[in-house]
Structures are given as structure tokens and as C-alpha cells.
Amino acid sequence: MTTLELSGLVTKLESLGLGPIPQFSESHVLNKPLDVGRSYLAEILRNLTECDPNLAYKSIQVPNDIFTADLTVPLPKLSRGVYSQSFGDGLRRRFPSSPLFALPIQDGVHLRFMFNPRALPQLLLPYILDRGASYGKDRSIGLQDAETLHIGPKKLVVEFSSPNIASEFHTKHLRSTIYGAYIANQYECMGWEVIKFNYLGDWGKHLGLLGAGWEKFSSEEKFEADPVTHMLEVYNQINELFQPEKHASRAIRDAKRTGKEHGEDTAAIETQGLFAQRNAFFKKMEDGDEKALALWKRFRDASIEYYVRHYPSMNITFDEYSGESQVNSKTMDEVEELLKAKGISEESEGAWIVDLEKHGGKSGNVIIRDRDGSRAYSLRELAAILDRFRKYSFDKMIYVVANDHDLHFSRIKKILELLDMSELAQKLEHVNFNRSPHTSDHDQKLSDIIKEAKVSMHQSLQQNTDKAAILGDSDESAAKIGISALLAQVLSNRRSADHPLEMAKATSFERGSGPEFQYWYARLSSILATGSTDPAALSSEDFQSIEEETYTELLRILVQYPDITSAAFKTMEPSTLMHYLSSITDQLSVCFEAGESEEKPELSPAEYVLFEATRQVLENGMRLVGIRPVTRDN
Known part of the structure; x- marks a missing residue:
């Protein structure tokens, strides 16, 4: 008989001289061996102090330093208003002989408890080896209803890694990949059904810039030999030429934002040169131009094939390679119409925006549609959330993205609330990490x-x-x-x-x-x-x-x-x-x-x-x- 079942665990404890396991609602003795100790200790404390059983159980904690004790009890939590020193002395003197515990040690306002070194191996080693690979897992956490197993587990969608096509694999993508895979593993170990998403940056004006550069710098021979490397080469070449125009446009926008006079207008810059070529190629993509989409598809297919080949080397796989390009166009239309119908979005200088300050949110405008008519990233994000929820009916969706996206996700959740989708907004979680300025050396x-x-x-x-x-x-x-x-x-x-x-x-x-x-x-x-x-x-x-x-x-x-x-x-x-x-x-x-x-x-x-x-x-x-x-x- 193993300790995997309660009867087997009870038999093992009886062989150590212990009685039936005291019952507490928060105790999970078949998953956590410490809960076995907590249960017996809580029963002893209840008998010594005549306190509420649940109070006794909840007063037992794991110490910050496990080398000082296995379990610890802050005396004020066990009994409010008592003088800790005399209260602890009394508990120590009256603490009964136990096969499971040595006599407690008082340390200020804490009583510290150690397992009996004779009992611990006899209980713990069979407990671990009976469970094997499942030791440390608690699949009951992921159940929709712990009492009704047939309903099945909760469902998590986790989006991580998410590199941009035709761009280096920045360290922020590396950290997102590693943290995201861990989060997926952790939820699976706790019984959740997990769907792993790689939401590629596979649509947008950076690909319009690549398309413009392709006409100038591409080599079919180099692309066939190493497509991802050649895409990077072409993008870096055209992007270097584009930077002066980009900086000039940004300077005008910054000057206007700070109220400084500036003789030029951004339109004068953005309607000519590489700005115009970039926007024109992306507009062709948005309008469904066959030639532009065929080239874009080559970029996307080559990138996905590359990542599918290399992620497994990191012990990582994905259930779905998605991206901005895969968002349902009808869903984007639906979101856009809802925003207008509810008076949430408004026209501003030719673009459609949501001014969150007018709706009780943090200041700042969220662009829904650019003034050149293209759909903005935030619109695609909102539509993607609806698409995923309708497809997977998830209980939670986690984005594993650097902390430079904190404001973006808070704004997305605010817009969902304005759309009367508060319940959906509450299912979204942004697990962030520091985007360190020291990590640019590993952009490759x-x-x-x-x-x-x-x-x-x-x-x-x-x-x-x-x-x-x-x-x-x-x-x-x-x-x-x-x-x-x-x-x-x-x-x-x-x-x-x-x-x-x-x-x-x-x-x-x-x-x-x-x-x-x-x-x-x-x-x-x-x-x-x-x-x-x-x-x-x-x-x-x-x-x-x-x-x-x-x-x-x-x-x-x-x-x-x-x-x-x-x-x-x-x-x-x-x-x-x-x-x-x-x-x-x-x-x-x-x-x-x-x-x-x-x-x-x-x-x-x-x-x-x-x-x-x-x-x-x-x-x-x-x-x-x-x-x-x-x-x-x-």
C-alpha cells in the first residue's frame, strides 16, 4: 500500500505511532507533506490553547529561512494581546511528546518547530518516491470544480516570445521566451490546460519598410541560402537610410507636443522619400495587393520555419504561431463599429483615436486607425482578444512581455471595460519583466x-x-x-x-x-x-x-x-x-x-x-x- 491514497498514508503514520490525521479544510496532505505536519501541529496547538481549530492551522507558517525551523508559529497570530515570552514558555512546557516533532524552540515572538529526525525520513522518502514525477504538482488547482472532475480543467492562453519578422531576436524576446515557457510549465503542473501562443510581429509598417528595401537591396540567391539572415541584412540597410527622416518627423511631433513653434509639418516629411515608400507598400498589403502579399508571405513563412526549427533546442514548443496578420478582419470591423457606436472613439487629425482621459482612464491617446487609413496595433490587439476568447473560451490569458508594455496593456483593459467587457478584461494578466538597458549586446x-x-x-x-x-x-x-x-x-x-x-x-x-x-x-x-x-x-x-x-x-x-x-x-x-x-x-x-x-x-x-x-x-x-x-x- 502506497502513500498516494489517504488510507496508505494513514497506515504509514500509524506505523510511526501517530493517530488519525486531523482534518482541516485548507490541508492537502496527499500533495504536501508539510500539510501532514501542519495538521498534527494545529491539533496540538488547539488542545493547548483551546482556540478555534482553523485559527490554529492558519497560524502555522513556513519560516523565511528553512534552516531555522520546518514550521513556525507567530505567537500573536495564535492569541492576540498575550505577552509572547510567557505565553511561549507555557506552550513549550506543556507541549506533548510527539513522534513527529521535537520540542519547540522560542525565538522572540515565534515558536519554531523541527520534525523528529527519526520520523522524517520514514515518512518523507516513501512519500516522494511514491509520487515520483508528480511530487510538487497539485492538479486540483486547475480544476473548474474540485468536486466535479468531469467538467475538466481551467484553460490558460499564454502569449510569449513574440519576435518581429525581419528583426533581431532582442533580449526582451529571449527573456519573454524563457519566462513564458516557465509559466506554461507551472500552470500545466497545477492542472490547467495550457495553449501556448507565439504572436509574431508579422504585420505593420516595419514590413512596409522591408518591402521598400527589398526592391533596392535583395538577392534571391542570398534569400534562398539563408532567408532570415538576408531579411535582416536588407531591413538594416533600408532602416539606416530611413533614420534621418524618422528623427526629423519625431522632432516636429515633439516640438508640437511641448508647444514650441516649428515651421515644418510632419506631412511634408511623411508624404515623400522612404516614409512614402514604406507607407505605400504597407497600404498595398492592407488593400490585398497580390504581389505585395506574396512577398510578405515569403517573409512570414521563412520566419516561422526558422523558429519552428530552433525553439525546440531550448526545450520550447508552441501550440500556435499567430500574429497581427492573423487577426480576423471582421472582428476588427466589429470592434471599430462598437467604439464609434458607444462614443468611445473619435476622429483626430485624420486618425481615429480613443482619448482615455475623457473616459476616466490614464491620459494619452490610443490610436485605432492611422490617418493613412491603416488599422493600428491596438485595434488588432482588441480584436485578437475577442478572437481567442471565442475560439478557446479561456479562463485566463497571460501576456509575458517586458515592462515597457505596462501602459499598453492597462489601456487595452480599460477599453474593454468601456465596451462593457469587464469580465473579459479581468481574465487578462500581464506578467512583466524588466527590459534592461544592459542587454542590447545580445540583440541577434x-x-x-x-x-x-x-x-x-x-x-x-x-x-x-x-x-x-x-x-x-x-x-x-x-x-x-x-x-x-x-x-x-x-x-x-x-x-x-x-x-x-x-x-x-x-x-x-x-x-x-x-x-x-x-x-x-x-x-x-x-x-x-x-x-x-x-x-x-x-x-x-x-x-x-x-x-x-x-x-x-x-x-x-x-x-x-x-x-x-x-x-x-x-x-x-x-x-x-x-x-x-x-x-x-x-x-x-x-x-x-x-x-x-x-x-x-x-x-x-x-x-x-x-x-x-x-x-x-x-x-x-x-x-x-x-x-x-x-x-x-x-
Whole structure:
């Protein structure tokens, strides 16, 4: 009988000398082993203080530093108005002997509780190994109704990466790709159905500029050989010529906005030169000109083929490649008509805009249709939301985009509210990240970034021969570990952090790096390759070999994992998980330094089970953040 079912878990707890699990509505004992401890501790506290059972349960917290306690209770939360020192002393004196807990320690206004080092491995190791890859997941969170399983899961649409056609893969796109894939993984682990969207910048005046440049600089031979590189070359050439006109027009607009007199008008600039050529080509696209659309389609098809080929190298796939061009024209007409009918949009200098200040929103105009008649980005965004909701009936849609889009998404939600679509607006969430000014050095093609990670990782493996002996140093190994290095460096920082992408640092084996995680996973796999032990076959005497402090500290980290994934899910901060994985590898290092010095030490049965459980938790965490574990054999 396993601990996967309540009856099996109860049997295991009875073997440790514990009675029935106390029942609390917020406890999920089959998903979180800490909730087993919370439930028993809450019952003890309720009996000692005669407080409300739910108050006792809710007063129990996970400490900020898990090395100081497994669980902690702020005494003022347990009983308001008491003198914490005397109240805590009284609880400590009357705390009953428990197979699960050592006596509590008072630390100011907190009581800190540690699991009994004899009971913890006997409960936790079967708990982890019974669940395997599902340890840390809680699929009930994603159910429409936890009591009615047949209704099915909630549905999430997540839009991320979203590079522009004929443009470099900027670091903001790289970070969006990595954060977005993590968010998709996190929601899937919590039981949601996830649809992953790559909303390409495949329509707009930048493609009109590319079309104008194509007539001047394109080479069919170069396009056939490497279409994406040649598109970039042509775009950069024409864009360099276009910059003086663009800056002149912007200077006039800025002068008008600040009330300064300016002799020229933007129309004088924008109706001639490359401005006119750009706008003319894009107008042909908007009007359905066959020749213009045929060239545009070549650009789009070549770009999608390129990305479909390279994203999997980063362990990332998409369910749908969409883009501005794919928004339903009838839906855009529908939105435009609604805006006019409700008096939300208005004409201004030949363009159609929404002046949000007039409607109780933040100041600023949202362009719906440009004065040259083309549909603006915001109109396409609004129509795309309606299209997706009608197609997928999503419960939530997340945009993973840099913080320079904060105002854009707040305006889009405000317009939806003005259209009497508040319920739909509430389903939208912008998960942002810092668009660092230090990251422009890595504005290049996606394939260039992947190649740079591989080359840098190969050099790191050559410099760390002891690590290479465990991981292998082939091109394939370097490529896979290099990707884990890239992912880990981005994910280890809080989304709001301003940090550069440093490939040499990312591919090192320093603490918290992707290569370090890979090394420890591969080392554990090597050590465990020749044996196996069933934790159910171990006696209490067998477990004595892992009661020493270094092993207990490792167990105390492993028990936290489901709570860590839950916390990361609430905040969408992958750095929480990355720091947790670092605590595992830190403690592994302590365990091996304290034990045998050989790469493959002789393990007791209990040690084997402990390291097997550790490998499982490490793998679960790595896969959750998008890192595929590598060993010398795979």
C-alpha cells in the first residue's frame, strides 16, 4: 500500500505511532507533506490553547529561512494581546511528546518547530518516491470544480516570445521566451490546460519598410541560402537610410507636443522619400495587393520555419504561431463599429483615436486607425482578444512581455471595460519583466544565441575536466548543458531585476548555475546506477544511517518542495524555484564532503533511498523551469 491514497498514508503514520490525521479544510496532505505536519501541529496547538481549530492551522507558517525551523508559529497570530515570552514558555512546557516533532524552540515572538529526525525520513522518502514525477504538482488547482472532475480543467492562453519578422531576436524576446515557457510549465503542473501562443510581429509598417528595401537591396540567391539572415541584412540597410527622416518627423511631433513653434509639418516629411515608400507598400498589403502579399508571405513563412526549427533546442514548443496578420478582419470591423457606436472613439487629425482621459482612464491617446487609413496595433490587439476568447473560451490569458508594455496593456483593459467587457478584461494578466538597458549586446538571431551558449559551454567543460568526466564533453552535451545555462541565468533573477546576460558566467559551474544543477543530477545518476532499494522494505533500524545532521538537513529541504512550487505559482517568480534548487545542491555538497570522497561511495540502503528521492526532486524542479536533465548516457 502506497502513500498516494489517504488510507496508505494513514497506515504509514500509524506505523510511526501517530493517530488519525486531523482534518482541516485548507490541508492537502496527499500533495504536501508539510500539510501532514501542519495538521498534527494545529491539533496540538488547539488542545493547548483551546482556540478555534482553523485559527490554529492558519497560524502555522513556513519560516523565511528553512534552516531555522520546518514550521513556525507567530505567537500573536495564535492569541492576540498575550505577552509572547510567557505565553511561549507555557506552550513549550506543556507541549506533548510527539513522534513527529521535537520540542519547540522560542525565538522572540515565534515558536519554531523541527520534525523528529527519526520520523522524517520514514515518512518523507516513501512519500516522494511514491509520487515520483508528480511530487510538487497539485492538479486540483486547475480544476473548474474540485468536486466535479468531469467538467475538466481551467484553460490558460499564454502569449510569449513574440519576435518581429525581419528583426533581431532582442533580449526582451529571449527573456519573454524563457519566462513564458516557465509559466506554461507551472500552470500545466497545477492542472490547467495550457495553449501556448507565439504572436509574431508579422504585420505593420516595419514590413512596409522591408518591402521598400527589398526592391533596392535583395538577392534571391542570398534569400534562398539563408532567408532570415538576408531579411535582416536588407531591413538594416533600408532602416539606416530611413533614420534621418524618422528623427526629423519625431522632432516636429515633439516640438508640437511641448508647444514650441516649428515651421515644418510632419506631412511634408511623411508624404515623400522612404516614409512614402514604406507607407505605400504597407497600404498595398492592407488593400490585398497580390504581389505585395506574396512577398510578405515569403517573409512570414521563412520566419516561422526558422523558429519552428530552433525553439525546440531550448526545450520550447508552441501550440500556435499567430500574429497581427492573423487577426480576423471582421472582428476588427466589429470592434471599430462598437467604439464609434458607444462614443468611445473619435476622429483626430485624420486618425481615429480613443482619448482615455475623457473616459476616466490614464491620459494619452490610443490610436485605432492611422490617418493613412491603416488599422493600428491596438485595434488588432482588441480584436485578437475577442478572437481567442471565442475560439478557446479561456479562463485566463497571460501576456509575458517586458515592462515597457505596462501602459499598453492597462489601456487595452480599460477599453474593454468601456465596451462593457469587464469580465473579459479581468481574465487578462500581464506578467512583466524588466527590459534592461544592459542587454542590447545580445540583440541577434535566436540561432546565434543558441550557438554562443554551446560554444561557451564547450569551453567551460574543457576547463572543468572533473565535471566533464561526469557529464561528457561532446558537442551534443555542450549544446544541451549550454541551454540549461542560458535558462538558469535568466530564471535565477527576479523578473523586476536589471541584469545583463553574461554567457561566460552562465556556463560556469558556480552556485545556482544550470551546469551545476546538471552536474549534481548526473553525479547522483551515476552513483545510483548500479543498485535499487524499495523504501517500504527498510526497517526503522535501516533509517538510522541517515539520522545524522547533514542528511536531516537535506530531508528538511526536500519536504519543502511542494510548498515552494505553490509559492512560485502564486507569484510567477521562477527565482524562488532556482534558489530552492541551489539549496539542494548546496546540501548535497555538504553530504558528500562529510561522507566518502570517491565519486561512487558505498551507500547504505537508506542512503540510497535518500539520494534517489533527492535526484527525483532535483529532476522535478529542473523540468518545471524548463531544464532537461543530462547525463553522460543521454
